[in-house]
Amino acid sequence: MFYRQAAIRHTSYDQTKKLYPIPFDKWLVVAVLLVALLAPFMMSGLYLNSYLLPWVIWSTAALSLNLLMGYAGQIHLGYAAVMAIGAYSSVHAMRLGVPFEFALILGGATAMIIGVGFGFTALRVKGLYLAISTLAVQYLVDWVLTHVPAIGGGTQATLQTPTPALLGFEITTDIGRYYLAFGWCALVTIFMLNVKRTGLGRALIAVREKDYAASVLGVNSYYYKLIAFAVSSFFGGVTGAILAFTFFGAVTPEQYSIDISIQILAMVVVGGLGSVLGSFFGAGFILLAPLFLNNMVTGMAEAYDFGVSRSILSHIPLILYGGLIMLFLLFEPLGLAKIYDNIRKYFLVWPFGFSRR
Amino acid sequence: MFKKQLLTLMPAVLLIFAGNAIAAKEPIKFGLTLDYTKAYVFATPSFGQAIEDYVKYVNMKGGIDGHPxxxxxxxxxxxPQRGIExxxxxxxxxxxxxxxxxxxxxxxxxPKAMNDKVVMMQMLTGRADAADGEVFPYIFPVSPTYWAMAANIIQYIAESVDDIKKAKVAFTYLDYPxxxxxxxxxxxxSEELGFELKLFPISLPGTDQSGVWSNIRRFKPDYVISWSFAQLHNIAMTEMKRNRIPVDKYISVIWISKNDLKSYGFEKAKGVKRVEGVVTGTDSPIVQDILKTLYDxxxxxxxxxxxxxxxYMAAFTEMVTVVEGMRLGLEKYGAPLTSEKLKMGLESLKGFDAKGLMAPITITPADHQGGGQTRIAEWDGSEWVPQSDWNAAYSDxxxxxxxxxxxxxxxxx
Structure with a gap:
């Protein structure tokens, strides 16, 4: 009934390589895309600016990290620092008169160069050792931002972002900013969906599974690890700049702190390693669940007097949040994307579920 | 039939009228979004408690001109993203x-508050240059900035040493903004007065300060000024003892509370100094009244x-100031109170000392700091004893x- 597979026959290789061989999947994506495009006109400023916009941006960040962690299997604990490099360089570039489009690319390129620099450690160390060496990126960048006035702007500075302008049109409205973030998100999503079908994607996955075995197959694992760091850092840098230009309107070191690195890592893990859909689910859950839980508990406390102090009341959402993360990962260790996949697989053969056994 | 319906409706109608009588005037809403769960938990519970207490107190007394x-x-x-939400x-x-x-x-x-023209209070916290009301029309520190405190500390040192030109001042601080x-x-x-200044940054999270303090010992300072908070003061004082630096050379920024001295020992901490922006303790009449009407x-x-x-007292003083600003705004510009009227109300505060809880401040559209007066207090083993009157030094x-x-x-x- 749903996900109808009847009358789908593959008569050429191109057909088998299609992203969405099942029409239902395709129409679902189109529907979601339409909703996302029309959302700014249906939502109030509150939900557009503090729910949808950050969700889109953080999803892009999770997607970019997923390329490195999910596809190439290289763990990164300092991803917010990579975003910071992109954000600060593009803001400074724009202040020096570089047009917005080029400033974005420049930000991405700077993040890429520095990211690859640290990526070289990945050639020598693996797993937990790599995790710690990427953590160093975070601390080094944090230190530079607070100690080098030429970059950070001084101890108390909030570097405001200049108004972004795309092809000469200044982006000043909430809706314009949303579309800017959404456009970048769409580009990264399309890249991520398609990279799996290319030689690059297959090489990355070979490296992830076992870099030694990949070398035996003729895949230069050193080269592909650096490629993964480069592309992922470029995306991360641009996303960091988009975050500054569209959401915060300024850059400060706190926006790219270690907490954010951990959050993006959590988005990738909770969403599902190597899954495009999972990045969106993960970002939505890690970013928005605390907001919803907090408002829910506050609302309930106003309706029914719990008789506990505000300090304890504020910790209830955290307890629920932690509990939910554990439940999701206990229920399905492969992340939220896998939960969706399970549901989809159930409906794929519904109502003839017995045929799967 | 109709009569029966009317009878069932009666209580509801009565309730609506009664409700109107109680809430005669629309409430004035104040957004209190705090950090109860992460970095500021050492301060937030008592900070929020003070604001809630004072609001309760004002409402019990009939609100501001009838407005709760x-x-x-x-x-x-x-x-940040949750704060924005x-x-x-x-x-x-x-x-x-x-x-x-x-x-x-x-x-x-x-930036959003400035754009939306919404008043943002940041007493004793936040960016110091917000004191410039012309650039930050809606941001209100209404208290001495960290810069004013720093200047006042130096004045205290200049008065207590024989010759400021020969004095050595160590500044130890947490190495972040x-x-x-x-x-x-x-x-x-240091350039103007000629004393010798040396900086001793403490790297985050500040729990290991041993290297810093042995360097301070070698520097042989007349005074050590410290910019840190809460439990980190204990670590500093323990290290001072280890390096045989007398504890009375320690002058802290305002963020050192009686509770913070507990684990080091009240008696041992005798002589520690701090710069004060608000009066602490329960002696003042308004605090006594709070204790009587609310806590008893x-x-x-x-x-x-x-x-x-x-x-507690920092937040309490802030709320007293805000309420006074609200009162002035209502009085001069009438209900309903808006952000703009509150801003103008706050800007017409003249010689206001929050019922004796702080140095008198005078806020103008250009000056949101209000004087920048602080004083130095010394811990005598059981409470903080003021060492000087409220004053502001080197204001220029x-x-x-x-x-x-x-x-x-x-x-x-």
Missing amino acids: IELLNSDHGNE AYERKKREGAIAFEHLSTPVSKAVL FGQEPIPIYKAL TGQGSGPRENVGLLY LVWRVIKEHSTKYKSGQ
Whole structure:
């Protein structure tokens, strides 16, 4: 009934390589895309600016990290620092008169160069050792931002972002900013969906599974690890700049702190390693669940007097949040994307579920 | 039939009328979005408690000219994006002023508040150049900035040493923006007065200070000024003892409370000094009244022990100031009170000392600091004893630095 597979026959290789061989999947994506495009006109400023916009941006960040962690299997604990490099360089570039489009690319390129620099450690160390060496990126960048006035702007500075302008049109409205973030998100999503079908994607996955075995197959694992760091850092840098230009309107070191690195890592893990859909689910859950839980508990406390102090009341959402993360990962260790996949697989053969056994 | 319906409706109609009679005038809403769960937990509970207490107290006395104050509470967990969400939500619910008590959130919300023309209070916290009301019309520190405190500390040192030109001053600070902030003032004053200044940064999280303090010992300072907070003072004092530096050479920024001295020992900490922006303790009449009307009747918003401690009194003083601003705004410009009227109300505060809880401040559209007067207090083993009167030193220099920074903000930095 749903996900109808009847009358789908593959008569050429191109057909088998299609992203969405099942029409239902395709129409679902189109529907979601339409909703996302029309959302700014249906939502109030509150939900557009503090729910949808950050969700889109953080999803892009999770997607970019997923390329490195999910596809190439290289763990990164300092991803917010990579975003910071992109954000600060593009803001400074724009202040020096570089047009917005080029400033974005420049930000991405700077993040890429520095990211690859640290990526070289990945050639020598693996797993937990790599995790710690990427953590160093975070601390080094944090230190530079607070100690080098030429970059950070001084101890108390909030570097405001200049108004972004795309092809000469200044982006000043909430809706314009949303579309800017959404456009970048769409580009990264399309890249991520398609990279799996290319030689690059297959090489990355070979490296992830076992870099030694990949070398035996003729895949230069050193080269592909650096490629993964480069592309992922470029995306991360641009996303960091988009975050500054569209959401915060300024850059400060706190926006790219270690907490954010951990959050993006959590988005990738909770969403599902190597899954495009999972990045969106993960970002939505890690970013928005605390907001919803907090408002829910506050609302309930106003309706029914719990008789506990505000300090304890504020910790209830955290307890629920932690509990939910554990439940999701206990229920399905492969992340939220896998939960969706399970549901989809159930409906794929519904109502003839017995045929799967 | 109709009569029966009418009878069932009667109570509802009565209720509506009764409800109108109680809430005669619409409430004034204040957004209190704090960090109850992450970095500021050492201060937030007593901070929030004080604001809730004072609001309860004002409402019990009939509100401001009949308008009750309503607090819109929420936790933002020190995360900028959650702070923005909370701000946008409370603004929609009608809050005309905010307190965030978190540097990251304040920084993220500040441009939005300026754009929306919503009053943002940041007593004793936040960016110091917000004292310049011309650049930051809706941001209200209404208290001495960290720069003013730094200048006042140096004045105290200049008065207590024989010759300031030969004096040696060590400045030890947590090596991140909060700690680095007063450095320009100290450097400028060291050039002007001729004392020797040496900086001793403590790397985060500040729990290991042993290397720093052995360097300070070698420097042989006359005074050590410290910019840190809460438990980190204990670590500093323990290290001072180890390095045989007398504890009375220690002058702290305002964030050292009676509770923070507990684990080091009240008796051993005798002689520690701090700069004060608000009066602590429960002696003042208004605090006594709070204890009597709220805590004796079991209506306090938290533990009674918190009342009178530093964090409590800082927030309490702020709320007293805000309420006075609201009163002035209502009186001069009439109901309903808006952000703009509150701003003008706050800007007409003249010689206001928050019922004796702080040095008198005078706020004008150009000056949101209000004088920058502080005093030095010394711990005598059981309480903080003021060593000087309220005063502000080197105001020209402080304002020069404020202008320098606010001009930079204006130009986009």
